[in-house]
Amino acid sequence: MSNYHIKHLEEYYQVYRKSVRNPEIFWEEIAEEHFMWRKKWDNVLSWDFTKPEVKWFEGAQLNITENCIDRHLHIRGDKTAIIFEPNNPEEEAQHISYRDLHDKVCRFANVLKEQGIQKGDRVCIYLPMIPELAISVLACARIGAIHSVVFAGFSSSALATRINDATCKMVITSDGSYRGAKTIDLKGIVDEALKECECVETVLVAKRINTDIHMETGRDHWLQPLLDEAYHDCVPEVMDAEDPLFILYTSGSTGKPKGMVHSTAGYMVYSAYTFKNVFQYREQDVYWCTADIGWITGHSYIVYGPLCNGATTVMFEGVPSYPDFGRFWEIVEKHKVNQFYTAPTAIRALAKEGVEHLEKHDLSSLKVLGTVGEPINEEAWHWYDDNVGKRKAPIVDTWWQTETGGIMITPIPYATPTKPTYATLPFIGIQPALMDENGNEIKGNQVDGRLCIKFPWPSMARTIWGNHQRYKDTYFSAYENKYFTGDGALRDEVGYYRITGRVDDVIIVSGHNLGTAPIEDAINEHPAVAESAIVGFPHDIKGNALYGYVTLKETGESRNQNNLRKEINQIITEQIGPIAKLDKIQFTNGLPKTRSGKIMRRILRKIAGKDTSNLGDTSTLLNPEVVQDIMDNAL
Ligand code: 7RM
DSSP states (O other): OOSSSOOSHHHHHHHHHHHHHSHHHHHHHHHHHHSOOSBOOSEEEEEETTTTEEEEEETOEEOHHHHHTGGGHHHHTTSEEEEEEOSSTTSOOEEEEHHHHHHHHHHHHHHHHHTTOOTTOEEEEOOOSSHHHHHHHHHHHHHTOEEEEOOTTSOHHHHHHHHHHTTOSEEEEESOEEETTEEEOHHHHHHHHHTTOSSOOEEEEEOSSOOOOOOOTTTEEEHHHHHHHSOSOOOOOOEETTSEEEEEEEOOSSSSOEEEEEEHHHHHHHHHHHHHHHTTOOTTOEEEEOSOTTSHHHIIIIIIHHHHTTOEEEEEOSOTTSSOTTHHHHHHHHHTOSEEEEOHHHHHHHHHTOSHHHHTSOOTTOOEEEEESSOOOHHHHHHIIIIISTTTSOEEEEBOOGGGOSOOBOOOTTTSOOOTTOOBSBOTTOOEEEEOTTSOEEOSSSEEEEEEEOSOOTTOOOEETTOHHHHHHHHSSSSTTSEEEEEEEEEOTTSOEEEEEESSSEEEETTEEEEHHHHHHHHHTSTTEEEEEEEEEEETTTEEEEEEEEEEOOOSSOOOHHHHHHHHHHHHHHHTOGGGOOSEEEEESOOOBBTTSOBOHHHHHHHHTTOOSOOOOOTTBSOTHHHHHHHHTOO
């Protein structure tokens, strides 16, 4: 039996029991046998959820890029590490071997050093899905700089907030990006953001679309000439196990985005171990995750997890609909993809286009299909199973979060029998708990509650950058001695988990987490707006879409409502990004509020979802008359 590679259900149960009964012995063995350490740990785990403080492999020293690259060189130096598939199918794919990757990461790391970046400095990476993105992430890790990747769909103002929060010294970007038939002026967005960022000293610019762009003298440098000049080897910085590896921002239900901080050793061990098992990766396989590296899924399951296992990982620059809806299947056929990992929203969008695109391609290489990001509905699950996997490739519905660093609840393919819409069983070492309203754990099966985790796992985020108190308040205060996920879940008669969705004011739209508060703040900046409330409502493709209730100031002038709607979405696009635009905007005379002034979102959610047969208890409403009015004018 191998604890590192689980292949059967009995093995899963055995290893699971071991990992829970004796977590320290279990994780020590995994860490010892499958990774490269400069120095071993003094202590496997110390933890205290009341502070909260968690340390894994304390005293150990390592560099994660040595694990992701160097250690593979003598056994698989010529093996392809990254397949880059460009936006335009006419452009040739690139195959970057482990040896090439070593060269590229080392050169980039040397450029960072020459530009004054040192261990512990924060570097913001704002790049499209081109090889420079993965390479710059690894180059930071090589020298111990903390990367903060910002998804290149975020607006200049969202980018500025994130750069300032982490006081980044450098931004790495490109002249522009391709997205389907469109090009986007990324450098222009960076220039706009940097008007508000005093901390940034240097901007490195990769060439992608070859447009003529502004280069600020003294601040901006083209990347390629610096890489050409740089030395091709770079001694990895020796890092402590608990040194921060990266910051990644995620939306909260209130306030500014939270910079989740991940540490080095625990993150490495858990992302690699989950990758191996959840995707049943074998040496010759080609693995493809369609996420963007700007999200945690890309960090853990395009870059770190796969490379740590010496895998071949595909990086796709484009979108599922360009040049047509057959693009994903064309790529699967072209690169003979064995494991394919995507989001339910993409599956629904593709299902809507019918099966004719699928039928044109040979998908027989597929062995495992994955989903992540939001609950998958039954229909999408079956479409995926029947048409993509032809009922031969198990679907792993993987539940996890930016905060958890790695997959937490998931089937192990070919071991765990799958069940549509169920993420099924906790991964090795994960101890979930369902909690009731009174803070008690609900034991037994066929129950539902709020999902918590009651024991630390190696890749949990260690803090929120610059705000440990908020980390404690958000995740460790709702339930004593437990990590609270913000999700609701049910456990069926055999102990399988089904995630039912967020129980807070985070709305997941097309797999992207959006907090209602920042969107409302953006809308309220419109001079005609008095106040607003955002809720989610069910949407065929996006899962949820946003419905905004907006009360206007009494300015006396009557404005064209459609123009106002456009202006409101324009402000949202500028402040957050197009992903946060509202599908529906209803102008209201007021918002339903409790006596303490809290907006009753429950009611607004029901109206938006056209589910008004029972609005629940409305006795605490201060202004019940607005409810009827809102219902009468609902969109
Ligand atoms: C990996 C990622 C986290 C939130 C999480 C859930 C939802 C993610 C699933 C899911 C149902 C799933 N990180 N979520 N995976 N819900 N089934 N398989 O998505 O930080 O961006 O989002 O996403 O609500 O709390 S994330």
